[in-house]
Amino acid sequence: MSKIKIVPCSGxxxxxxxxxxxxxxxxxxxxxxxECETLCLAHVVTGxxxxxxxxxxxxxxxxxxxxxxxxxxxxxxxxxxxxxSHKVPDYIKAHRGEEHGTGTYLTDDGWKYAEELAxxxxxxxxxxxxxxx
Amino acid sequence: MLGNRIGVISCSGEECLGGTISRLxxxxxxxxxxxxxxxxxxxxxxxxxDGGEREFAEKYPTIAVDGCSKCCAKRAIEKYSSAVAxxxxxxxxxxxxxxxxKPLSTxxxxxxxxxxxxxxxxxxxxxxxxxxAKQ
Numbered sequence: 001m002s003k004i005k006i007v008p009c010s011g012x013x014x015x016x017x018x019x020x021x022x023x024x025x026x027x028x029x030x031x032x033x034x035e036c037e038t039l040c041l042a043h044v045v046t047g048x049x050x051x052x053x054x055x056x057x058x059x060x061x062x063x064x065x066x067x068x069x070x071x072x073x074x075x076x077x078x079x080x081x082x083x084x085s086h087k088v089p090d091y092i093k094a095h096r097g098e099e100h101g102t103g104t105y106l107t108d109d110g111w112k113y114a115e116e117l118a119x120x121x122x123x124x125x126x127x128x129x130x131x132x133x
Numbered sequence: 134m135l136g137n138r139i140g141v142i143s144c145s146g147e148e149c150l151g152g153t154i155s156r157l158x159x160x161x162x163x164x165x166x167x168x169x170x171x172x173x174x175x176x177x178x179x180x181x182x183d184g185g186e187r188e189f190a191e192k193y194p195t196i197a198v199d200g201c202s203k204c205c206a207k208r209a210i211e212k213y214s215s216a217v218a219x220x221x222x223x224x225x226x227x228x229x230x231x232x233x234x235k236p237l238s239t240x241x242x243x244x245x246x247x248x249x250x251x252x253x254x255x256x257x258x259x260x261x262x263x264x265x266a267k268q
Contacts, residue, residue, distance in 0.1 A: 010145040011175045012156060018239070021147065025238045038236070040146040042205040045180040070177030104160040105239060 004036040004125055005060040005080060007044065009071040015100045015110065016065035016088040022106060023088075023117035024063055027125070031118060035125050036061075045074045055080040061124050062086065063117065084124040091117065139218070139264055140172045140195035141257065142179060144206040151200025151223040151232030153239070154246070158223075158253035159198055166258050180209050187213050194218030194264045198257055201232050219260035226252050 008024040011017025028038045043051045056079035062071040064087045072085045091113075100110035143159040146152025163171050172189065179186035189195070190210050197207035197220040207220045224232035227249045237246065 008147060009175075009177055010147060010152075010156070011178070012143055012145055012159060012173050013175060017145075017175075021145070022238055022240075024147065025236060029236065029238070038147045040144070040148045040152060040205065042144040042146050042152070042176050042209075043148070043203060045177055046203075046205050046208060048203075068178055068181065070175070070181055073181060074177055102160075102164075104157065104164060111240070 002058060003034075004083075004128055005055055005058050005075075006036050006038050006063070006121060007041050007060060007071045007075050007080075008038070008063045009065045010041060011065040011070070012103055014065065015102050015106070018103050018106060019088045019100060019110065019114050019117065020063040020065045020071075022111075023114040023121065026114060026118035027121045031122050032125050035129065041071055041074060044078050045070075047078060052078055057081065059083045059128055061121055061128075063088065063121065083128055084121075086117070086120065088117065091120070138172070138193045138268070139170070139261060140174050140189055140193055141198060141261075142174045142176050142190075142195060142206045142210060143198045144176060144200050146200040146205070147236055149201055149232060150234040150237050150246075151227070153200070153237045153242075154223045154227065154232070154249045154253055155198045155200040155221075157239070157242075157250045158221075158257060161250060161254040162257055162261070166254055167261060171261070176206055176209060180213065182213065190214035196220065196257060196260050196264075198253065199223065202229065218264050221253060221257050221260070223249070223253055226256060
């Protein structure tokens with residue numbers, strides 16, 4: 001079975017884009033490298049045959065930084081099946097008042113928040129795997 | 134961030150080191166090298182076409198900073214707006230093999246990676262200054 005694709009928005013203007021990016025890298029590079037992989041959103045949105053072949057009909061998780069949902073929409077338009085869609089601000093309530101950093105770096109609180117987002121995606125992966133197997 | 138009249142779009146690719154370098158180089162321009170002078174455009178939003186980014190790139194010179202030779206940012210600008218005012222391919226600066234190494238979290242950035250960022254940002258600034266001189 002092919003790996004689950006996890007695609008963050010990586011928006012460059014605000015910290016939410018970096019939180020999306022770093023949380024996804026935690027999952028794909030450290031927590032579940034055998035179960036999932038990430039794809040370049042920049043490549044996805046070009047619609048190249050190569051990337052369409054990788055994503056079309058595959059289970060995907062998206063992590064967006066804002067309500068534009070660029071990652072989710074782009075993956076869907078490319079034929080990916082978005083099984084789980086998240087937005088960084090959706091989980092901010094418990095982190096009100098914290099400073100998470102900027103689009104360049106994360107603070108300690110930012111890294112803790114990224115870790116929390118990563119764990120949400122790890123649970124997604126377990127659910128998807130349990131449903132498929 | 135569309136108030137200034139020269140745009141920069143980073144691919145911020147998630148699949149390779151070059152994407153991390155492209156992203157950090159553009160952030161360095163924004164914060165240190167050309168503070169208040171750069172309009173950064175989100176590539177996915179640019180392609181989605183609903184944030185004013187495409188119109189900006191049609192009107193104003195825009196530089197693409199790509200992490201690998203696929204040049205997704207450059208191709209997107211040319212497809213949806215107009216010719217790029219300049220483009221950077223990180224792979225040409227740090228080497229194709231290095232650019233295609235595994236993606237890197239900012240937690241693991243080393244001095245060598247920062248040197249790649251500095252080189253990429255410096256090249257982008259050269260293009261930026263050339264454009265500015267013509268305006």
